[in-house]
């Protein structure tokens with residue numbers, strides 16, 4: 140695979156490595172609708188990569204291809220140097236990709252702690268039978284899961300609400316709990332579907348900081364869809380721009396900002 144890029148250090152001191160995820164000539168159709176038209180781009184190790192574009196451009200479809208929820212009719216998905224075979228999304232998760240959702244998908248009646256614990260479920264290796272036969276292994280696993288979850292809860296500063304049912308939390312905190320749950324799976328690549336949607340300015344600032352900290356301190360590579368242009372340009376190392384299922388721009392925030400086709404697509408902000 141094309142994995143030969145040299146690593147480099149960003150202005151803020153983070154190291155960006157070689158290709159982690161490589162999407163090659165992806166085409167995705169729903170009946171007669173081509174949601175993604177022959178798109179290629181990559182995500183590099185340690186990078187924050189954004190996918191932007193007007194409504195209906197195909198961003199969510201692309202995220203769903205990366206997460207394994209949709210299998211494209213054409214093209215290849217390469218992850219960590221291996222071509223992905225069609226597999227169930229939970230297997231993709233087990234292989235190092237986790238995600239958050241645009242509309243929060245938490246268990247409202249369960250506490251924050253229990254919700255974050257569900258992020259570990261994919262990782263539980265001791266099945267029911269071995270749990271019954273060999274309690275020690277299951278217990279050790281449970282302890283490891285707890286430790287990991289507690290570390291994330293500390294990291295995202297949600298200790299004070301760990302016993303609170305998620306349904307009682309304000310929107311911004313729910314989004315943070317969702318981030319915590321995704322991180323509990325210890326992903327190499329974290330997919331964020333509009334992490335700032337519906338947030339006020341303060342909540343957006345908080346979320347931006349947590350995303351940067353997750354990337355920097357946990358070393359998690361991040362691909363995100365986001366509508367808030369200011370946030371995208373501040374957070375991202377590189378940006379892919381989609382419009383009507385096509386890729387019309389790809390580069391650093393500055394490159395994308397000065398790309399005439401991108402400017403036209405946004406000024407046109409046509410197809411809602």
Ligand SMILES: Nc1ncnc2c1ncn2[C@@H]1O[C@H](COP(=O)(O)OP(=O)(O)OP(=O)(O)O)[C@@H](O)[C@H]1O
Nearest residue numbers: 169172173174192193194195196197198199200201
């Ligand atoms: N499950 C589906 N069945 C049929 N058509 C779909 C499906 N999902 C998406 N589409 C179509 O594919 C195109 C791209 O949609 P997609 O949701 O990926 O865009 P988007 O850029 O994420 O939009 P938004 O910013 O509004 O969320 C649209 O024309 C949409 O109607």
